[in-house]
Amino acid sequence: MSENRPVLVTGGAGYIGSHASLALLDAGIPVVVLDNLCTGDRRAVPDGATFIQGSTGDAGLVGDVLRFFQIDAVLHFAGSLVVSDSVANPLGYWRNNVCNTLSLADSCVRAGVERMVFSSTAAVYGPSDAAMVGEDAPTAPITPYGSSKLSAERMLAEAGAAHGLRVAALRYFNVAGADGAGRTGQYTAGATHLIKVACEVATGQRDALDVFGEDYGTPDGTCVRDFIHVSDLAEAHVLALRYLRRGGEATTLNCGYGTGHSVRAVVRAVERETGRPLPLRRAERRPGDIPALVARADRIRQTLGWQPRHQGLDRIVGSSLAWERRMLSDRRPDEDRKPRPATSARPMLTH
Numbered sequence: 349m350s351e352n353r354p355v356l357v358t359g360g361a362g363y364i365g366s367h368a369s370l371a372l373l374d375a376g377i378p379v380v381v382l383d384n385l386c387t388g389d390r391r392a393v394p395d396g397a398t399f400i401q402g403s404t405g406d407a408g409l410v411g412d413v414l415r416f417f418q419i420d421a422v423l424h425f426a427g428s429l430v431v432s433d434s435v436a437n438p439l440g441y442w443r444n445n446v447c448n449t450l451s452l453a454d455s456c457v458r459a460g461v462e463r464m465v466f467s468s469t470a471a472v473y474g475p476s477d478a479a480m481v482g483e484d485a486p487t488a489p490i491t492p493y494g495s496s497k498l499s500a501e502r503m504l505a506e507a508g509a510a511h512g513l514r515v516a517a518l519r520y521f522n523v524a525g526a527d528g529a530g531r532t533g534q535y536t537a538g539a540t541h542l543i544k545v546a547c548e549v550a551t552g553q554r555d556a557l558d559v560f561g562e563d564y565g566t567p568d569g570t571c572v573r574d575f576i577h578v579s580d581l582a583e584a585h586v587l588a589l590r591y592l593r594r595g596g597e598a599t600t601l602n603c604g605y606g607t608g609h610s611v612r613a614v615v616r617a618v619e620r621e622t623g624r625p626l627p628l629r630r631a632e633r634r635p636g637d638i639p640a641l642v643a644r645a646d647r648i649r650q651t652l653g654w655q656p657r658h659q660g661l662d663r664i665v666g667s668s669l670a671w672e673r674r675m676l677s678d679r680r681p682d683e684d685r686k687p688r689p690a691t692s693a694r695p696m697l698t699h
């Protein structure tokens with residue numbers, strides 16, 4: 349299978365999809381981005397990629413794109429991903445993450461596309477006492493976001509078995525950081541992810557970071573997560589594509605480093621980078637949060653030969669901060685620079 353055939357990247361104007369598009373282009377693989385810009389940003393699409401604005405659920409458009417560009421593989425990032433939004437709007441999440449994925453898979457089958465890399469999530473796992481969660485751990489999502497992603501995984505596996513669509517489902521743990529050369533980063537307005545929010549606070553775009561819960565049964569009482577640098581994750585997608593093109597079987601792979609960091613540890617990393625205390629506000633536990641979630645991450649290394657190159661909290665936080673500073677300096681002078689409110693509606697204590 350030729351390396352030079354273009355791949356379709358759905359959600360390529362988004363945070364992770366734009367980093368993956370860059371990694372593909374860097375590897376000499378042509379990219380066609382399909383994105384409806386519902387949360388993405390046109391500026392994130394790399395110059396070298398072809399951009400088509402539209403939805404994965406538009407079967408006519410997707411079928412035309414697959415055939416016109418002779419696509420043999422789809423990297424499917426497009427989706428809805430804010431856990432708390434999914435609790436408020438479960439049907440919207442099922443529509444985008446399940447129905448639109450079904451429509452995309454159907455278009456692939458009709459056009460004879462046999463390979464897909466699917467963006468799944470650690471949110472498919474339920475709460476667990478295990479120090480690390482392997483791919484065979486029980487799935488028990490506790491939010492509509494997690495259950496919609498798990499359902500999409502199952503649907504793709506069943507469609508694959510019947511129609512020859514081989515799917516690598518990559519279960520991302522907590523993705524953070526930005527491209528080292530500053531070519532893209534996380535544009536998302538009103539983001540909810542810890543490291544993004546903490547870096548917005550550190551650069552004066554928000555007034556304080558809410559720490560959601562300090563009474564968990566973890567070493568320092570705050571939640572623990574396995575943060576993976578987005579550039580290492582992007583590289584995993586290039587490797588997953590090559591694996592499928594070599595004839596690799598359908599697979600499910602955790603994407604993480606196997607190392608947990610607490611919310612407090614993230615705060616300290618930001619403070620090390622800036623040399624200043626980060627304004628914090630103690631807040632109540634956020635509904636749907638699991639106390640600790642760390643990947644058992646051997647399978648991805650064995651299956652894909654993945655070797656992360658951007659590991660370490662300081663490195664991840666450093667690149668996120670550099671991105672926030674770059675976005676601030678690129679802003680037009682007339683743009684509003686007032687700090688946005690913090691993320692919690694119910695702050696309890698300032699310290």
Ligand SMILES: NC(=O)c1ccc[n+]([C@@H]2O[C@H](COP(=O)([O-])OP(=O)(O)OC[C@H]3O[C@@H](n4cnc5c(N)ncnc54)[C@H](O)[C@@H]3O)[C@@H](O)[C@H]2O)c1
Pocket residue numbers: 358359360361362363364365382383384385386387388389402403404405424425426427428429444448467468469470519520521522523524536541
């Ligand atoms: N960011 C994380 O920490 C994380 C963790 C686990 C899994 N994921 C998954 O990774 C994927 C990408 O997440 P992200 O952080 O880059 O989010 P993002 O919001 O930055 O990117 C999603 C992109 O998909 C586009 N999109 C959404 N629905 C679409 C549709 N129906 N048709 C076409 N385009 C559509 C959006 O406009 C956006 O550009 C998602 O599927 C998400 O569930 C993300």
Ligand SMILES: O=c1ccn([C@@H]2O[C@H](COP(=O)(O)OP(=O)(O)O[C@H]3O[C@H](CO)[C@H](O)[C@H](O)[C@H]3O)[C@@H](O)[C@H]2O)c(=O)[nH]1
Pocket residue numbers: 429430431468469470471520521522523540541542543545557558559560561571572573611634637641691
């Ligand atoms: O302002 C904030 C934001 C987050 N947190 C805490 O930081 C931890 C991480 O929260 P994030 O929102 O950054 O990430 P989640 O672990 O909730 O979820 C992320 O990772 C999951 C997989 O692990 C899913 O894929 C999901 O899409 C993605 O948002 C949680 O304990 C959260 O309570 C805060 O204390 N303050």
